[in-house]
Amino acid sequence: MSLGGGRGKTTAVARLELDGVGAPKITLAEARARWGQRGGGEVEEGDDAEAPFRDEVLLRWVDRWVDEHTVTAIDAPLTLPPCVRCQLQCPGIEACTVPVVAWMRRHGGYLVIRTGRSDPGKPAITPYTQRATELLLERATLAPRESLGQGMGPLAARAAYLRRALSPRLRLNENLLEVHPRATLIRLFGPRQERRTRHGSDPQTWERRTAVLEALGRLVEGLEFDRVWPDLVVRNVHVFHAVVSAFTAYFWAREGWTGPDDLLEPDAVECGGSASGPAEAPAHDHVAQPERLARAVDELGDLWLEDGWIWAPPRR
Incomplete structure (x- = not known):
């Protein structure tokens, strides 16, 4: 659809x-x-x-x-951004301990691609409009839309309603895909x-x-x-x-697509699991760095199952 x-x-x-x-x-x-x-x-x-x-x-x-x-x-977005889903008392994004938000803080500076003129004070991540999948697909240059970005609110709300109306017959990532x-x-x-x-x-x-x-x-x-x-x-x-x-x-x-690993170069999937330590400083160019993307994917782990995933063909 x-x-x-x-x-x-x-x-x-x-x-x-x-x-x-x-x-x-x-x-x-x-x-x-x-x-x-x-x-x-x-x-x-x-x-x-x-x-x-x-x-x-x-x-x-x-x-x-x-x-x-x-x-x-x-x-259309079939899950909402983490801040919108969250039921905890909010300490602010910088102090948030929700795992996927902490992941976004660690990796967002690298994953977000700045093009043209940009506001230097603009935050790299906004977990109330973005999900992890959009950050990863942006770095993979697959042109995602923020799930609650400009003009997306009515579409995301309708998609959330349809997902509930179609449950449990359609189950996310089993026989229902966000694409x-x-x-x-x-x-x-x-x-x-x-x-x-x-x-x-x-x-x-x-x-x-x-x-x-x-x-x-x-x-x-x-x-x-x-x-x-x-x-x-x-x-x-x-x-x-x-x-x-x-x-x-x-x-x-x-x-048989697998999720975030599909974004990696075929030989980067194996090296992703050995990456350790904090993410490096944000890159200032648009050249893909496979080892850094592999690290971000590895540290995301299974969080995408709850946070949501936009399915796209693997690298070929």
């Missing part, structure tokens, strides 16, 4: 089906921005009225398609190609999104459209991102 916004006007859904008979085949069975939208794939018999995917409609759609074999991906389509595209095709799917004239952007769909199809040895019009996917960024989110869920299940 691509929630789009906090009320459902721009929400889009996509559904991949895996045919395991003989050679595995992936079919894009559905992709649409409105219930009953023509060209979006299968529609429930006798119900051809169009409706935006507001909460009740979206939950109805989930009820129809989600079962014990389904993995669901949502491109970020831009991060998936950056990992698979590079930042330049990802930007090209968002910027340019309409015909140029549609053509680039079409090329991305074709490339995704090659990654899974063929992608078939089942009554889904390709033009509908590429002409609406929310539908396009819903399809990318669905592919993210498929790759997660197929490849």
Whole structure:
């Protein structure tokens, strides 16, 4: 799902089906921005009225398609920042002993990338708007959004409601994933190609999104459209991102992604566990330093399971 916004006007859904008979085949069975939208794939018999995917409609759609074999991906924060979740008396960020906040203090100066002009007094971390996952993905240059950053409040609130409404059928990091389509595209095709799917004239952007769909199809040895019009996917960024989110869920299940270790260079995973001592002084350039990122990942440990994680493809 691509929630789009906090009320459902721009929400889009996509559904991949895996045919395991003989050679595995992936079919894009559905992709649409409105219930009953023509060209979006299968529609429930006798119900051809169009409706935006507001909460009740979206939950109805989930009820129809989600079962014990389904993995669901949502491109919105599915956990809140640590300060918002905390029930303890607050001593202030600098004195906080909550493990994930202490981790953010130790590593935030390195993980946050400053670009252009920046306020020298601006804090490196704000645990009331950020989570550990956003800091790590920022250093990995995967363009995350702060979970409660500018304009994100309504979206995060809606995502929190949907997660509760879908529990216990959907369980975070088991069959429910938080994803970020831009991060998936950056990992698979590079930042330049990802930007090209968002910027340019309409015909140029549609053509680039079409090329991305074709490339995704090659990654899974063929992608078939089942009554889904390709033009509908590429002409609406929310539908396009819903399809990318669905592919993210498929790759997660197929490849067995592990979480923060996925951000590391393959040979850095082993050396991360031997790192010790305090984090070094913040770097003033944007060059990735694998040993420091490995140390941050190692010290995070299992804290991400509660704090939340944005799933993106591992380094390849």
